[in-house]
Amino acid sequence: MAVEQNNDKKERRFSRSLLGKTVVSKSGKRFGEVGDITFEVKSGELIHLVLKNETSYTDKLSLEKSKEGYLLIPFSAVIAVGDFLVVSEEDIL
Secondary structure (H helix, E strand, O other): OHHHHHHHHHHHHHHHHHOOOEEEEOOOOEEEEEEEEEEOOOOOOEEEEEEEOOOHHHHHOOOEEOOOOOEEEEHHHEEEEOOEEEEOHHHOO
16 A cells, blocks of 8 residues: 555656646657646546647647647657657657
8 A cells, every 4th residue: 555655646746747848749849838737537647748838830730629728748649758748749640
């Protein structure tokens, strides 16, 4: 039980560390910043990055939108996390 709780805390800390990071493609195209993250409540699986401060580049893409109109990027498209979140455009289109 204690191990499970520690993993939950680590995942929450990881998720929070993503907020505000710039999202870019492998080729360096800027999408915007991580404004929020959606996740599956039961499993804790990260589902989408919710973009804020989107760039005009995202206008050319057919990204899914939240009910509130925010652009969503599937978390499965994230290929690297560091100073930036790098996403694979092929996995979002």
